[in-house]
Amino acid sequence: MRVLLAGDTHGDSRQATGLISVALAEGCEGIVVLGDWGFTWPTEYPRLLKWLHNQLQDVGLWMKFVDGNHENYTLLRDLGAFEGGVAVVRDREVPLADTVSYLPRGYTWEWDGIRFMSLGGAFSVDVDHRTSEWVHQRFGSSKYSGHLAAPGKNPARCRECDEEIRPHRRKPSWWPEELITDEDVEAASAVGPVDVMLTHDSPETTELRNELHNMRDAWNLGYKIDAVSAGNRRRLERVVEAVQPKFLFHGHYHMWIQGEYGETHVQGINRDGTGHASYSVFDTDHYRELIAARSAPSDEPQAGRLES
Numbered sequence: 001m002r003v004l005l006a007g008d009t010h011g012d013s014r015q016a017t018g019l020i021s022v023a024l025a026e027g028c029e030g031i032v033v034l035g036d037w038g039f040t041w042p043t044e045y046p047r048l049l050k051w052l053h054n055q056l057q058d059v060g061l062w063m064k065f066v067d068g069n070h071e072n073y074t075l076l077r078d079l080g081a082f083e084g085g086v087a088v089v090r091d092r093e094v095p096l097a098d099t100v101s102y103l104p105r106g107y108t109w110e111w112d113g114i115r116f117m118s119l120g121g122a123f124s125v126d127v128d129h130r131t132s133e134w135v136h137q138r139f140g141s142s143k144y145s146g147h148l149a150a151p152g153k154n155p156a157r158c159r160e161c162d163e164e165i166r167p168h169r170r171k172p173s174w175w176p177e178e179l180i181t182d183e184d185v186e187a188a189s190a191v192g193p194v195d196v197m198l199t200h201d202s203p204e205t206t207e208l209r210n211e212l213h214n215m216r217d218a219w220n221l222g223y224k225i226d227a228v229s230a231g232n233r234r235r236l237e238r239v240v241e242a243v244q245p246k247f248l249f250h251g252h253y254h255m256w257i258q259g260e261y262g263e264t265h266v267q268g269i270n271r272d273g274t275g276h277a278s279y280s281v282f283d284t285d286h287y288r289e290l291i292a293a294r295s296a297p298s299d300e301p302q303a304g305r306l307e308s
């Protein structure tokens with residue numbers, strides 16, 4: 001079986017159309033988007049989801065996604081995947097339409113004998129320009145200084161001082177659920193070894209660390225090297241160390257980048273609008289061989305590195 005792995009789509013319908021064409025041309029059964037999927041972004045939902053579903057249904061494909069930091073967690077909460085700011089569904093896919101489903105944090109499944117795990121979540125470095133659903137206005141709008149509502153309470157009450165608070169009138173564009181939690185790490189680490197992880201964030205490989213620091217000029221102090229981003233990577237790394245995947249595919253950094261983290265080959269896929277760099281065909285026959293080669297004890301240099 002062949003599946004198209006795609007980097008961040010950010011709700012971009014042109015990108016979706018392009019990915020569908022590639023998936024058909026490559027004989028793929030469906031598409032997995034590695035977070036920042038965005039087709040239920042608050043102002044577009046449900047119009048865009050319906051559009052996407054129709055496109056997929058017309059050609060007999062499906063689309064699944066892990067959660068990125070730019071995802072509608074209000075909807076994922078309404079669908080039962082998150083509760084009280086914490087991911088709670090890990091044992092099944094969460095359908096949004098007949099053709100579209102969400103792959104929860106720590107969910108595992110098999111395709112042709114290859115064991116996969118999905119684990120979304122990452123930090124929004126532009127959090128201060130975003131609006132959360134419930135911020136205690138009295139304390140200003142910053143997500144750091146503002147008091148957030150305790151999720152799930154109705155009427156919403158401030159997490160810290162328990163006063164009743166009002167929702168922002170603007171559409172939310174940031175959710176505290178975006179970060180991988182210790183609960184996620186524990187639950188995902190307990191499932192035993194997997195062959196392939198599909199994530200939004202990446203473990204910090206040497207290659208990624210160098211690249212992020214090299215972006216100093218464009219981003220002043222470097223890109224996504226802040227403590228919260230690093231903390232999220234560290235939580236992902238703890239899962240990688242526990243379940244020892246041979247391959248990990250991720251989005252989030254908006255670049256095509258490869259590296260090694262321990263025994264794991266890490267492949268970052270670029271975002272919407274970057275053509276060939278925005279997807280990778282995953283052929284289970286091909287990867288079964290690569291996984292077997294990487295699993296075999298050997299003094300030889302490891303086979304199974306990705307080309308390109």
Ligand SMILES: [Zn+2]
Pocket residue numbers: 008035036068069070122200251252253
């Ligand atoms: Zn992201």
Ligand SMILES: [Zn+2]
Pocket residue numbers: 008010036068070252254271
């Ligand atoms: Zn993104």
